[in-house]
Amino acid sequence: MRTPASTVPTTDLAADLAKVVGGEVRFDAAHRAMWAADASNYRKVPIGLVRPRDEADVEATLQVCREHGVPVLPRGAGTSIGGQAVGTAVILDFTRYMNKVLELDPEARTARVQPGVICDQLRDAAAPHGLTFGPDPSTHNRCTIGGMIGNNACGSHSVAWGKTVDNTERIELITYRGERFDTADPTGDIPRRLADLHARVGERVRETYPDLTRRVSGYNLDQLPHDFAKALVGAEGTLGVITAATMKLVESPPVRALAVLGFPDAYVAADNVMVVRELQPLTIEGMDSGLIAALRAHNPVETASRALPDGGGWLYVETGGATREEAEAKAHAAVKAMRPYGLVDALVVSDPARMRALWRIREDGAGIVTRDVDGGEAWPGWEDAAVPPERFGAYLREFDKVLERHGRRGIYYGHFGDGCLHVRIDFDLMTRAGIANFRAFMEDAADTVVRHGGSLSGEHGDGRARSELLPRMFPPDIIAAFEEFKGIFDPDDRMNPGCIVRSVRMDQDLRVFVGMPGLKGEQHLAFQHDRGDFGRALRRCLGVGRCVTPHGGVMCPSYRATGEEKNSTRGRARLLYEMATGDVITGGFADDAVADALDLCLSCKGCKTDCPVGVDMAAYKTEFLARRYAGKIRPASHYSMGALPRWMHLVGKLPARAVDTLNRLAQVPALAAVAKKIGGIAQERKIPTIARERFTRRPRPARPGHRGRLLLWADTFTDHFDPAIAEAAVDVLESLGYSVELPPKQVCCGLTWISTGQVRTARKVLSRSLATIKPWLDAGVPVVGLEPSCTAALRADATELLPADPVAKAVSGGIRTFAEILAEHVDELRERASGSRKALVQLHCHQHADLGSEADRKVMAALGIDAEVLDSGCCGLAGNFGFEKGHYEVSMAAAERVLLPAVRAAAPDVEVLADGFSCRTQLRQAGTREPVHLAQLAVQALGLGG
Template sequence: MTAEFRGPAGARAAEVTRALGAADCGEVAGDPGRRAQYAADASNYRQVPLAVVFPRERAHVLNALAVCRELAVPVTARGAGTSTSGQAVGAGVVLDFSRYFNRLLALDPEARTATVEPGIVLDDLQRAAAGHGLLFGADPSTHSRCTLGGMIGNNACGTHSLAWGKTSDNVVELEVVTYRGTVVRLGGTTREEIDRIVAAGGERGRLVGELHRLARDELATLRTELGRFPRQVSGYALEHLLPERRFDLARAFTGSEGTLGLVLSATVRLIAPPPARTLVVLGFEDAYAAADAVVPLLAHRPLALEGLDQALTDVVTRPETRAAIDTLPAGRAWLFAELGGEAAELPERAAALVETAAEAPGNTGGLVIGDQARARRLWRIREDGAGLATRRPDGSEAWPGWEDSAVPPERLGSYLREFRALMARYGYQGAVYGHFGEGCLHVRIDFDLTTPEGTAAFRAFSAEAADLIAAHGGSLSGEHGDGQARSALLPRMYSPRAMALFGRFKDIWDPDNGLNPGIIVRPLPVDGNLRIRPDREPLPLVTVFAYDSDGGDFARATRRCVGVGKCRTADHGTGVMCPSYRVTRDEKDSTRARARLLHEMTRGDLLTDGWRSTEVRDVLDLCLSCKGCASDCPVGVDVATYKAEFLHHHYRGRLRPAPHYSMGWLPALARWASRAPGPANALLASRLAPLVKRLGGIAAERELPRFADRTFLSWFRRRAPEGDGRRGPVVLWVDSFNNHFTPEVLRAGVTVLEDAGFTVRVPGGTQCCGLTWITTGQLGVARRVARRAVAALAPEARAGVPVVGLEPSCTATLRSDLPELLGGDERAAAVGRATVTLAELLERRAPDWDAPRIGARSLSQTHCHQHATSGYGADAALLRRMGVDNTALNSGCCGLAGNFGFERDHYEVSVAAGEQVLLPAVRAAGAETYILADGFSCRTQIAQRTDRRGTHLAELIAGALRPAAGEAPGTGKGTGTVAGSGNGAGTGNESGTGFGRE
């Protein structure tokens, strides 16, 4: 037995994996790494599967079921794995339909239907339908990664279900296969069709006949207990078996959570959306007042009526989103009402809605949002709710488990008051948000799942909450399904007769109980299989980074990932995260998988090697350390930091990969090369260059950057002061990349800063932020380098002098990484607070500066680290001020990402990431269009993969400040002193040349 399959569970996994691999089931994996990736979904639960199968076609699904039947192994179907109730994890075989089994099979714009495979992502279907002016009505907040199969499994609803219904309302026909291998088509059926199917016999005839008898025997229960209001999703949707509902087996199957059969294809209904929409935001004193106002507002026929309270907005950190929040109507809760119709009628309808809201007690005002960009930012808060609500403003953790209850809308206010009172009795807190228009609430609660006492309280609270929802005529689940979180509570909502009916329904479909056992009927306990085991201490792992936001606890940091799966989004319009997943579309290359394996490492049962784990090393391999996840992940998972931490310990005392030496030590090598740049460049251009690359682990296809003939520091320290310095001093951070390879960028920065009225200083000596050592996990060296940088910058920073960075990756390192790396060092924190980008400085400290007008057009590539730490808002504002017609590309990461894209094993992924948006956009840009790219990596990728050159913002501005005579860069005069050198005498105040203007 190999080391991958140790112990009884490992032996069983090996047996099942071998059998599946021999049976033509598609791609099969049973190694601990894959099993760990699929051990959890977006819920509180964890079950380690024996194997994971990635079917490419329907035959693979049928073959996998045959193997599992033979081996008596249960099967769990999985789409994006974003289920919050635990129904996408299982201890048998997991079938991931999202990777390959995800095609659009047909789209009929006249019939307004589409036929899809279950793994298709909703947004992919929406893009195809949009070409015909159509869309699929159900649109959950996970629309960018959830699959149609998963939506059918949970009967997903979404923001616009108020107008367009649940998934079940939009399903026309399903083709499904049972655990026993019977393939059936499901849809609405007449009595004559039922008789014909039953008469034909066979397994299909048996199935339909028994289901028809079930419905005939239980008409009273179906009519009185089921389908009472739109968001009654808990249990099976047996009301669709009623004759007046056309005995619609497709709709009855929808919401069955993978317990009855597996979807092979689905035909769904498409709708034509209204020609125009507008968002109206209504403020209220509290969430109770917002809930009470719902019913009168429904008379205005909104497409959506969503609610959220201030506890959710308080945890938003992204600057542009916070700016949108700050302009909301006063109050501690809001309703987002979307109206749809003809553009001409919407202003009047919006005004009428605001007027109705004003009559509601506790209303604080209304605001019609005409700016669509601003509306999207506000909607993003609601879409990210499941992630945002996972951390409270004080940093404490909150959990799903009771986040999906629904009541008839007229009961929402009273239910919310009693529910909050119940939470208060248990000492719980949580942010409330959800589909107020349909009485559906989402709330993540700060359960204590780390102790036996806390888990017992969680169990008791769940039972009382179930009784409360039943008392209000509601449903335990309003759209997420019951899963393991609520299945055991269903008897508190339904009568024994209804529960027996559910069991009979399940047994007709799946008499072997082979599909997702323990869900809905014969349930698993509410507090079983919890991801956090109160009886198990995580491995004691000493870390280098401080993890202040997680109480210094690395295990707690890794469990920030709650599985909402935003990192699996392939649409570049949603941010940077996650570049490698967008290329490979493989779960292992998602932020979620990386965080999960790191968490499994801290548990120490499935992955037992701690920091030496090869499974964790391999899953981190394609992480670009772009830091996109630090801002794009709603919970702020920062895999770049976790990766640096892991690599530090993993290779400690061992030989490292070659790139860790060649590129991790690049700043030191560059300092050496700068003493003799001519010979160094000659070597890199000689016949020995391929050998240099091979020894350094660098891709043969990459051209090595050339060292500048003269570093920026040597130029700066031989120049005379210039400018009035009326705004006072700034410290220009001299990063290693621009200093040694593109000093013209730093020289341009000096020109701009001096023209704006600042006196430019640079740190004494030759400093480095330590970035390359951080990204390669050489944290001991990184800390020493970082301490030197902090010592040089801290006196100025503490005196209120801004530190201006021109290389975004280094600016981000000073701003966020060094305070974490040097945890507790107040000097590092001061440097972080003082560090700004060029645009931020000019916008904040020089708003009256007469910026040059540049009548030009540009495309801009936002560096990933800038996206993560400061955003592009200041740059965009400055460019507008200068009259530049700029288009900020939604390109995500350029793909080069420092050392990543130079490494031999990463070249193809690096290029593929760049080719998704950035590089084609650059090639398509007109020759007169500037390509703005502040990042050295971004400019390098552009230069090496296109015939264009990237321009730094500082270069663009400096070019416009040059004399009309066309004076070339490097001429004129400039100013400069060395920070910390007293009055600037000596080497810090010598004559020289630089940019200038008359």
């Protein structure tokens, strides 16, 4: 049972739009596929996409759509969880062009913005004036103001600053019929009809609307007749298209502190939120232990959750003040106030970095809990109901009984101070019986929240998920008033039809059921975290959009370089999902649109950790390439760089003088150009210099050590290009009392073959290498890696290639980073280290994803290294990516975002530490200073240099 691609004749429509729209008109299959879903359970293939440049484009689009009789759907960042951002309509995307802060008046504390302005963009603009925009959903670094108005978004600071409706002063809107409506100058037929509606239903609205701060369901008829702007908030794009809005700004405390309060369980935390509310904090957020368990299962290398105080449920209470002392005093007051109410443990933090780490746990909750601890899938739907906060504990207990009655499990968190619960539930959305259970649960849950005086939606809106349930919350005359309100603005019912009024069924268009991926052919990777199913892996992306943020973390470097959705993790995941579904993307693994999107994936693995849902696009790309090129001729770079260890093995047998000759020839422009053309290498790149002598060819007998044996994994990059790093590592390890041994022959993790989708070859190479080191693994000897990408491949990828091989499992558990070995001896390092050093640190992406950096930080501190770990994301080279033809500009754009400017600005005495060969190569070829490895800095600090 699939929803077919739109049957609306689009050729003439697209052509007519292209004639009059100055922005972008995108009706191709790839764009329709990428915009077929939001962050909800729903999937509807749009007619097409328009990115207007200005109001004139909006007017022109509406006129053409009227002429063709097609619906229109304005959309923000596409992170809506209720399904209000999908539909068979022409989607208006404001994120590309109409995204400016038009005016900011610090004295009036207002800002006039276009609908595509990102929440954090507005907050950053207001910050120099000591102001901020109050509502801040967990998606604040990518959600748009237009989308926030559409959903009446709230966020963690709503106890202090309210919802979006409380912070909206003026809306400028164009209706489907082309009528302009400015709430600052309400003239014409629309305001007259609104006043008439209020005269007839105002009293009933006062009688029937629930009395709580988080009522988001339905239209804001309670704002009539005095505040038309607030009446339009929360309309979910059903009334018209917002072209500009004036938003209220609030004073932002200069300093903040965070009290994290641990309770026996979430019930006790919920029971006592009113005690904290009386202290008037900025936030009162809550989390259940299930979220923390899911976080640790998803990301074993994360460390932030270890800082949480003891407990099974937590409250985050943020306070503000003019000074750190004042903010901390308020936080400690919250701790003191809660001691008589079941408090188990507490933590007060005011350091901004520690606060950000703790906040990220809460903000990533929506993605984290989409997978259970055991890998089971969980979904939104009943996502954000709210009740009066004084009844929150009682509601939570009854809600758990509703889950139990329907045989469901849920992991929750939310805005406990406002009585708003966020939850992901393990619905079965793949079978008819499961969907019937989904409907029955939703109806039961709706009746439960209404009994508690609550709202079906407390933040995310009604959309396709809850509009059908509104008659359970509002009486028939109010539902009729909603329809009349909608008709005043949109009598043709062409603005996002099916939401709020005349709703679609909540069990219709469920994306998993109607668009089930059906993949044929041999699967190459194990996809163990998705129960061995690539199709299941493609359901991971829920559209939360953390990959479409402008900065912070590693993902997604190509999106940040290009701003194109197809180059985001989400965009690629959508394309792969639709490819598997086969409705819109019909070419399967041979489809060029999917291949084009994956071509600029750096396989950096940043999404594996940064994506709260754990999408691993590097693995998806490997699987895609393996199937796309099965039995076919591959790109030249797959044979050159994809097989680099094989070529270097041959070169490694040459005498030093022959290697010198090769290096000289590689610098001859004409010869290098030919070699790069044959190898599919970008002409802008220099061919790296090969070491005259491999590290493994230098005779160096293992010295006995009192701390036991170590096996050094002599990876291709270190052995052939940077053997001095291996020499330094051995010097340090032997000085600590280890006996360092080498494999008797060349070993390789197979990474270059993995990243180019040559999985069978990678499996053979890895199997052969594991057989070589098996005696050491059997003896329990730790294997030490120096190259992060190879170390990560052994730890994380080996079992994906060889899931049934016990040696692969052994190396996954037995491989250690150089820093992890040294971290066991920080006291000795601290005693032996001399002098102090400063360093800028570029973490390798695969280390970020699979290894973590806690050990590195401990070791650098022990060695007296004042380290600034850059939040620079990927260096842009990413193995073979930055060398491949057609990738140079994106590669360098990624490096120029943070890394290269930071290195150029650093003082001459600051070392640049980059353990990854790709990172060092990018820095070298960019003409910056010579980077070093941690082993080389350790040699200096310990005085081991000759």
